[in-house]
Amino acid sequence: GNSVTQMEGPVTLSEEAFLTINCTYTATGYPSLFWYVQYPGEGLQLLLKATKADDKGSNKGFEATYRKETTSFHLEKGSVQVSDSAVYFCAQGGGADGLTFGKGTHLIIQP
């Protein structure tokens, strides 16, 4: 079946460090790929998405590129801020079938 695997956390970085959170997926066909962010006590917010191979999603300085050859959708940011501290979920699918999420990566940014 479809699945999403992402690096387990917590990931702790200093402010202004470079961030990479790895995500790989298994699926039949070519699903859309998403990154959602969850702040403490809140629901999930869409951070970015990509709908086909080689698409790059970007938002708020975060980027991820849909790599069909490696079935990956790694999240990157060049310079993180304390306010980026949250849990990040990689997901695939969408539409009427819903989303399949990874287990989430807790990101902690220290000043």
Added chain:
Amino acid sequence: DAMVIQNPRYQVTQFGKPVTLSCSQTLNHNVMYWYQQKSSQAPKLLFHYYDKDFNNEADTPDNFQSRRPNTSFCFLDIRSPGLGDAAMYLCATSRSGVNTEAFFGQGTRLTVV
């Protein structure tokens, strides 16, 4: 402006006492979902409505039911909550179509005592 609204944000219920969580949306999306998220885990899809058509995930316990009286509202009913049902419950909506993104509410944190 809130587009997917869940009430209440926090709900405490007694073991075995039926409880209903509510969700409303202003997006006029025809698909609505309920996810269960336990502590430090990924959200897990319980069921969804495509318009009025109800779609249950194969491993969703019978204890969980849902109602969608109209496009805007969807309810999650837990008939006899157990301690293991304590979780964050997330409502989401999306347009129909392949691979469209979901919009989430802020969630309801359910505690069972």
